[in-house]
Amino acid sequence: MRIALFVTCLNDALFPRVGIATVTVLERLGHTVTFPAGQSCCGQLHANTGYPGPARALEQSTEAAFAGHDVVVSPSGSCVAHLRAHTRLPVYELSELLVDVLAVTDVGARFPYRVTYHPTCHGLRMLRLGDRPLRLLGAVRDLELLGLPEPEQCCGFGGTFALKNAAVSGAMLADKCAHAVATGADYLAAADSSCLAHIGGGLARRPGAPRPVHYAEILAATGAGAVG
Amino acid sequence: MSTRHPPPGRQLPIVAVTPFPRAAAGALRDAQLRANLGRATRTIREKRAAVVAEVPDWEQLRDRAARVKDDVLDRLPELVDRFTRAATAAGATVHHATDAAAANAVVTDLVRAQGVDRVVKVKSMATQEIGLNEALAAAGVTAVETDLAELIVQLADDTPSHILVPAIHYNRGQIRELFARRMPGFHADSDDPAVLAGAARDYLRRTFLAARVAICGANFAVAETGSLVVVESEGNGRMCLTLPDTLIAVVGVEKLLPRFVDLGDFLRLLPRSSTGERMNPYTSIFTGVTPGDGPRRLHVVLLDNGRRRVAADPVGRAALRCIRCSACLNVCPVYERVGGHAYGSVYPGPIGAILSPQLTGQDAGHNATLPYASTLCGACYDVCPVKIDIPAILVHLRQTGPKPAAERAAMAWLGWTMRDRRRWRAALRAARSGGRPLRVLGRRHGGRLRRAPWPLSAWTTHRDAPLPAEESFRDWWHRTHDS
Numbered sequence: 238m239r240i241a242l243f244v245t246c247l248n249d250a251l252f253p254r255v256g257i258a259t260v261t262v263l264e265r266l267g268h269t270v271t272f273p274a275g276q277s278c279c280g281q282l283h284a285n286t287g288y289p290g291p292a293r294a295l296e297q298s299t300e301a302a303f304a305g306h307d308v309v310v311s312p313s314g315s316c317v318a319h320l321r322a323h324t325r326l327p328v329y330e331l332s333e334l335l336v337d338v339l340a341v342t343d344v345g346a347r348f349p350y351r352v353t354y355h356p357t358c359h360g361l362r363m364l365r366l367g368d369r370p371l372r373l374l375g376a377v378r379d380l381e382l383l384g385l386p387e388p389e390q391c392c393g394f395g396g397t398f399a400l401k402n403a404a405v406s407g408a409m410l411a412d413k414c415a416h417a418v419a420t421g422a423d424y425l426a427a428a429d430s431s432c433l434a435h436i437g438g439g440l441a442r443r444p445g446a447p448r449p450v451h452y453a454e455i456l457a458a459t460g461a462g463a464v465g
Numbered sequence: 466m467s468t469r470h471p472p473p474g475r476q477l478p479i480v481a482v483t484p485f486p487r488a489a490a491g492a493l494r495d496a497q498l499r500a501n502l503g504r505a506t507r508t509i510r511e512k513r514a515a516v517v518a519e520v521p522d523w524e525q526l527r528d529r530a531a532r533v534k535d536d537v538l539d540r541l542p543e544l545v546d547r548f549t550r551a552a553t554a555a556g557a558t559v560h561h562a563t564d565a566a567a568a569n570a571v572v573t574d575l576v577r578a579q580g581v582d583r584v585v586k587v588k589s590m591a592t593q594e595i596g597l598n599e600a601l602a603a604a605g606v607t608a609v610e611t612d613l614a615e616l617i618v619q620l621a622d623d624t625p626s627h628i629l630v631p632a633i634h635y636n637r638g639q640i641r642e643l644f645a646r647r648m649p650g651f652h653a654d655s656d657d658p659a660v661l662a663g664a665a666r667d668y669l670r671r672t673f674l675a676a677r678v679a680i681c682g683a684n685f686a687v688a689e690t691g692s693l694v695v696v697e698s699e700g701n702g703r704m705c706l707t708l709p710d711t712l713i714a715v716v717g718v719e720k721l722l723p724r725f726v727d728l729g730d731f732l733r734l735l736p737r738s739s740t741g742e743r744m745n746p747y748t749s750i751f752t753g754v755t756p757g758d759g760p761r762r763l764h765v766v767l768l769d770n771g772r773r774r775v776a777a778d779p780v781g782r783a784a785l786r787c788i789r790c791s792a793c794l795n796v797c798p799v800y801e802r803v804g805g806h807a808y809g810s811v812y813p814g815p816i817g818a819i820l821s822p823q824l825t826g827q828d829a830g831h832n833a834t835l836p837y838a839s840t841l842c843g844a845c846y847d848v849c850p851v852k853i854d855i856p857a858i859l860v861h862l863r864q865t866g867p868k869p870a871a872e873r874a875a876m877a878w879l880g881w882t883m884r885d886r887r888r889w890r891a892a893l894r895a896a897r898s899g900g901r902p903l904r905v906l907g908r909r910h911g912g913r914l915r916r917a918p919w920p921l922s923a924w925t926t927h928r929d930a931p932l933p934a935e936e937s938f939r940d941w942w943h944r945t946h947d948s
Contacts, residue, residue: 277886394840402838404486
């Protein structure tokens with residue numbers, strides 16, 4: 238299948254390894270990935286911060302960049318939710334594409350670590366990803382999945398909320414990090430690099446805490462090497 | 466009267482006098498508050514989830530209730546008129562108040578006409594919204610709150626911090642101490658909830674028996690029959706609704722329902738969403754006056770106070786579907802950590818963040834900071850019994866509200882850069898080379914930045930910051946796939 242990748246602005250600039258992992262998984266499964274170069278940002282940041290004009294322009298430029306593509310995939314729950322609400326693009330979050338469209342849960346990955354999974358708010362409540370990411374992780378060889386306490390609680394990122402309401406965001410982050418540490422996992426996985434940048438930045442200050450990782454990176458792994 | 470804002474010094478209790486971020490940061494420092502709130506909200510949201518899961522047609526109930534409320538908002542003038550005629554025919558007197566000052570004036574005059582200096586009150590958000598107790602006090606009338614939690618708040622000279630459980634920020638030890646100081650005749654040395662409730666019961670019973678005027682709100686007002694419906698848990702409300710000669714109800718116009726049969730769905734939705742009960746303990750439905758039974762005079766004050774203006778906003782109007790159940794407060798991760806006072810309004814939490822700024826206009830006080838008091842996590846929308854898409858309205862209010870000039874410029878520049886592939890690629894390369902010295906600094910911290918200057922210090926105060934990658938994704942793609 239020909240699949241167009243919407244890598245997201247954040248992954249493009251800060252976390253290219255998440256885009257690379259997405260390409261790796263899909264190519265390993267025998268699919269052809271394309272990367273339309275006209276893409277940048279879906280407009281979510283502007284829309285949610287209160288700037289409908291620039292948001293609309295970015296939604297339109299994203300729609301134009303992917304015109305004519307039948308299947309678009311993105312490793313970001315919140316960007317997919319935004320594009321689905323504001324464009325007509327046939328866009329899937331990675332776990333939706335793998336489980337629903339390509340009908341695979343075992344992508345041939347091996348990851349010999351203990352992993353806990355945080356279901357990010359957009360994936361949980363807007364896309365209703367349900368257990369798709371967990372089914373994918375459950376099929377990874379040698380991976381031990383550990384339950385996260387109060388998984389459905391928001392991590393406190395919320396885009397510019399993290400700056401505008403820094404104190405509340407920090408308090409929510411502290412609770413999320415404490416829950417992650419309590420699992421004793423090696424890695425905390427999630428479906429959104431933005432939430433992971435926030436949670437990971439908090440975990441980095443806590444000794445013995447799990448390392449943040451996008452679940453696509455786990456799906457791309459085949460050896461014993463650490464990721465993230 | 467047509468003024469929207471009260472005179473200076475008497476700010477409406479739905480106007481935030483402090484920006485939310487500052488008020489919230491203050492509340493976060495109160496460890497006792499956080500412990501009280503965390504315990505209370507966790508208990509109530511687990512109870513709610515359990516009883517909602519029992520109802521197989523919950524989603525259909527929500528859909529129907531939302532439709533009924535939207536229909537009410539579509540034809541407010543017609544339903545106000547129908548209610549007025551039906552209630553009047555049943556022996557009530559209906560008043561129409563455009564704003565808080567007008568409503569307070571009507572009620573104050575009615576109380577004065579009875580020649581009393583003390584009234585009893587049923588818990589009511591509408592009277593909280595207009596600051597009725599303060600207006601009555603200015604006229605020399607003492608209003609005694611009879612809902613136990615409202616009484617606690619009143620005795621403490623405090624303000625409510627939750628719609629349903631206004632004293633949620635107190636624990637029992639604090640309440641015993643408060644009763645000992647402020648409740649006439651209190652002399653128990655136990656903080657057993659049953660003992661505290663018993664003391665309040667003794668105190669309130671004396672008050673009920675002496676009261677000649679009661680003031681209430683209404684959860685629903687049926688246009689077809691002119692009936693009012695008061696939903697409560699303690700029975701204190703029913704004492705107020707039945708004992709005094711004169712009853713004055715202050716009711717927001719959005720509380721109207723077209724037909725009596727519409728009540729059924731709402732009486733199933735409300736208790737499960739609010740208290741986590743299957744059925745509400747005391748539901749009082751009354752229509753006009755009945756000789757020899759209950760009050761001899763019933764006055765209904767239908768309150769607008771910005772509602773018709775909100776109803777004209779195609780996105781924001783859904784906030785008026787609210788039936789004040791508080792489910793959104795109990796699941797909100799922001800509310801759970803900062804409590805109700807941080808919102809600067811008697812309407813706190815997610816619903817308050819969309820209701821207060823709409824009722825007052827975003828130019829009132831610091832109400833424009835309220836739509837940002839959310840991560841848009843969506844937990845509130847999931848539990849709302851009338852399906853108010855609170856995150857969508859928060860975003861709508863952010864898009865229509867005032868914004869700082871520097872942020873406006875930065876967001877415009879970012880949008881301009883991102884919507885052109887050449888500019889975006891140049892920006893990525895600039896970030897990469899600009900990030901090079903930072904990456905050297907960040908080596909000690911796993912490739913992350915521990916301390917950044919203002920304004921990014923807002924980020925690094927609480928967490929390390931990620932740094933631009935040495936090679937952007939598109940450069941990697943170009944190198945590996947474009948040849």
